Amino acid sequence: MPGFEFWGAEERKEVNDVLETGILMRYGFDGPRKNIWKANELEAAICDTFKCGHAQLLSSGTAALTTALAALGVGAGDEVIMPCFTFVASFEAVLSVGAIPVMVDIDETLTLNPEAVRAAITPQTKCVMPVHMCGSMADMDELLGICKQYNLLLLEDACQSIGGSYKGKMLGTIGHAGTFSFDFVKTITCGEGGVVMTNSLDIYEKCDGYTDHGHDHKGVDRGADLHPFIGYNFRISELHAAVGLAQIRKLSKILATQKKNNLQLRAILNQVEEVTYRKVPDPAGDNFAFLSWFLPTEELTKAFVAEMKSQNALAGNFYWYINNWHYITKWDHLKNVVTLNGQTPAITAGLKKYANQNFADSDAIMSRCISTAISLSWTEEQIQVKGEQMVAALKKVIAEQWVEV
Numbered sequence: 149m150p151g152f153e154f155w156g157a158e159e160r161k162e163v164n165d166v167l168e169t170g171i172l173m174r175y176g177f178d179g180p181r182k183n184i185w186k187a188n189e190l191e192a193a194i195c196d197t198f199k200c201g202h203a204q205l206l207s208s209g210t211a212a213l214t215t216a217l218a219a220l221g222v223g224a225g226d227e228v229i230m231p232c233f234t235f236v237a238s239f240e241a242v243l244s245v246g247a248i249p250v251m252v253d254i255d256e257t258l259t260l261n262p263e264a265v266r267a268a269i270t271p272q273t274k275c276v277m278p279v280h281m282c283g284s285m286a287d288m289d290e291l292l293g294i295c296k297q298y299n300l301l302l303l304e305d306a307c308q309s310i311g312g313s314y315k316g317k318m319l320g321t322i323g324h325a326g327t328f329s330f331d332f333v334k335t336i337t338c339g340e341g342g343v344v345m346t347n348s349l350d351i352y353e354k355c356d357g358y359t360d361h362g363h364d365h366k367g368v369d370r371g372a373d374l375h376p377f378i379g380y381n382f383r384i385s386e387l388h389a390a391v392g393l394a395q396i397r398k399l400s401k402i403l404a405t406q407k408k409n410n411l412q413l414r415a416i417l418n419q420v421e422e423v424t425y426r427k428v429p430d431p432a433g434d435n436f437a438f439l440s441w442f443l444p445t446e447e448l449t450k451a452f453v454a455e456m457k458s459q460n461a462l463a464g465n466f467y468w469y470i471n472n473w474h475y476i477t478k479w480d481h482l483k484n485v486v487t488l489n490g491q492t493p494a495i496t497a498g499l500k501k502y503a504n505q506n507f508a509d510s511d512a513i514m515s516r517c518i519s520t521a522i523s524l525s526w527t528e529e530q531i532q533v534k535g536e537q538m539v540a541a542l543k544k545v546i547a548e549q550w551v552e553v
């Protein structure tokens with residue numbers, strides 16, 4: 149997810165524009181800022197690039213999810229259905245608005261299994277949150293159908309899938325709201341940052357206020373703003389927005405490079421007939437940030453990981469199943485409700501359920517899955533070497549296991 153690999157003079161120029169005025173805040177100071185409005189410019193570029201009605205920048209993707217949930221009216225005691233494979237930020241955001249994250253199984257799309265979503269709906273369910281993990285998407289037709297049938301909100305966590313699409317619509321713009329992260333390792337980066345996208349003016353205006361202490365931004369100056377509701381400070385700075393502005397102009401080059409490198413690596417892995425690939429509901433909409441693939445068994449997958457480690461060549465191949473950040477088996481702090489300041493009885497009861505919940509269907513997928521991160525800076529020769537090394541390791545562990553059997 150490497151926008152930072154295309155770092156250069158363009159980012160420096162945008163940042164320097166801000167440094168020259170010294171106005172690092174996105175609001176106010178109309179005179180001294182000399183008409184430099186990087187956050188406003190980036191929001192306009194986001195609406196234009198991703199074809200959405202409104203965009204609200206924030207300080208992070210986590211703040212974007214939190215803000216979107218608040219603006220959608222998700223709060224105390226509401227349940228949000230989400231996948232058990234995601235980044236911890238997705239459930240942190242749900243908890244931060246007082247709602248209960250309800251984790252359910254994934255399928256071979258590596259995100260929400262629509263049947264598991266249906267089975268988890270209760271009278272408290274308010275929102276379904278697919279996470280478009282590792283550059284590709286959830287089965288949006290199915291999920292939109294479920295949300296319509298049960299009158300639920302749909303919030304897309306598209307933090308890892310900037311530039312991906314589903315049947316012609318950009319990921320993050322399909323549900324009631326959607327989010328991107330612009331942290332340092334995302335497809336485009338601001339250093340730190342995020343955005344909520346929506347086609348609803350009402351949701352947008354709520355996001356706008358929520359990220360800035362509830363200011364309605366309608367006064368002649370900040371002191372004259374009204375506060376129709378309580379907000380927080382999730383503002384992005386002009387410096388971060390300036391970086392993002394240079395990056396978004398590089399998006400099509402980033403996506404094209406990712407695709408080219410991804411497909412070259414995939415063609416090499418195709419030599420191994422035991423390798424299969426993640427299901428992509430709309431293959432044309434993959435953002436190609438990762439090549440996610442499966443082996444037939446957990447044992448083979450673990451053997452491959454061990455073999456690559458022994459060659460000091462595992463870097464960039466993510467075995468999420470044993471990764472502390474991304475899969476439910478490792479989220480003991482969540483399952484044991486370990487917080488610094490206590491939790492509501494409803495959240496505590498909701499989280500305690502995970503101790504006995506069976507995620508065998510997801511285990512059967514995640515234990516066989518590797519996601520190979522695609523770099524923009526690889527040369528064709530480097531991809532060839534990398535791919536051949538993976539193929540050799542795969543053939544070795546497959547042959548060894550065959551002999552053992």
Ligand SMILES: Cc1ncc(COP(=O)(O)O)c(C=O)c1O
Pocket residue numbers: 208209210211234235237238279281305307308329330331341342
């Ligand atoms: C799926 C997902 N959601 C949310 C986030 C949070 O984004 P940020 O790091 O900008 O807070 C991330 C970041 O890695 C992510 O991968």
